[in-house]
Amino acid sequence: MKKFLTIGEVSKIKRVSAKSLRYYEKLGILIPAYTNKETGYRYYTVEQLLIIELIHICVELGIPLKNFKTYITSQESIDIQKLLADGEEIVNDKIKKLEGQKQFLSNVFTHVMRTNAVKDTPNEFIEDIPDRYFLTIDYKNDLSDYNAVNLEYSKLFEQSMNLGIADNFNQGFFARWENRQCIKQIFLEIPNPHRDIENLYFLPGGKFLCKILPFEEFANIKAQTDFCIVQELFDLKISPHERLIEIQEPVSSEK
Template identity: 30%
Template structure:
């Protein structure tokens, strides 16, 4: 007579919980080989050992229970098993690509935060920066509902086009208007992503390499006027000659437990 094993025995032998075995039975993945009609007790046979091992092997490859059931029910067909394996490899390759994108996004943001901390927060300095590329958008009516809607649309469009989420948001602000009329006039909005390989040259806005008067801040983005004032005073006090306009660049925005928004950003302008 073939040996019979209770559900508790099988759980101990194969290091599988009783609840898991009952679930397998419920969905038709692994049904006990024998049921005592008088007591209703369910028993497994040594044949079920092979099925349990196969289930474990398939789970280690990331297969779903439905896919494992298909393999078990068609275990005589090697072609069927190969087809499922190929599909699973394709799924894994896609997940690897997604994880690499996530890792690149983390590295992108990590570098921006580390750079800001190393340069210093809330202090003015002059530093050489490399050329930086952005995508230009016609959305300059800042601090309005219209701006927020257009920004969300631009982000969604860029994510679809460039398959990327982590970004820097930047603005070009007129130096001339600030110096002559004490007005902060936004001339362009830009986005920069971790991967800019497929961006058309016509869509690009390039911040040239060079020395920039810079201040990093971690503050409410609606309260940046004070940083413009500080840089303007710094320029006058040191009799510096500048070229071009201001660049207001943001790496991340977050909301604290107090409900207040904070943005990690930098304000800079090129110096001759």
């Protein structure tokens, strides 16, 4: 019996419970090399340790154990080529999602650091801001209706996720005046997507006149130009506090 490993030995070597090994047997994805009919003891070969490792990899990748049978050929061997192909696809997708989450955390950090730097600035200031890209939605309702605004934000968040783009954690709205009417668009800033998107708005970089205000006051401010950006500032405080917004207006090159 020395050429076999007991279920206890396999459990210790591969750090898998005997209960799991019996479950693998029940699923038909790992059959003991030998079962003593009198005692019911199960034994495995050294080669089967590799099968257990492949099963563990599938678990880590999120492949349901019941699907492992799809990698077993009619000759009862593992189709490693198919498993590799599926594994690569899953891993690449996970990497893409993790990179997106890492980028989002970086964007949040950048936004919060800037918020902390400017939120207590009492006076207007000029800042040189690089090119920016925004997903936008036309909006005709009252901007003070935060529930309605949040609904539009959620649509843009969902779109950015579907596009596989981590948003820049800047959200707000554009306001431009045409024929004495204010045209409004809800926006979500994103990195350069390097692709054509129907509701993508490109804003060239330049100098912007910036003003920090409590959210309740922005409606009473008269814009000095025909275009302005109103974006919310977040500092990630976990308790309720005053909401701040930042108004940005392009500075004319003539100034």
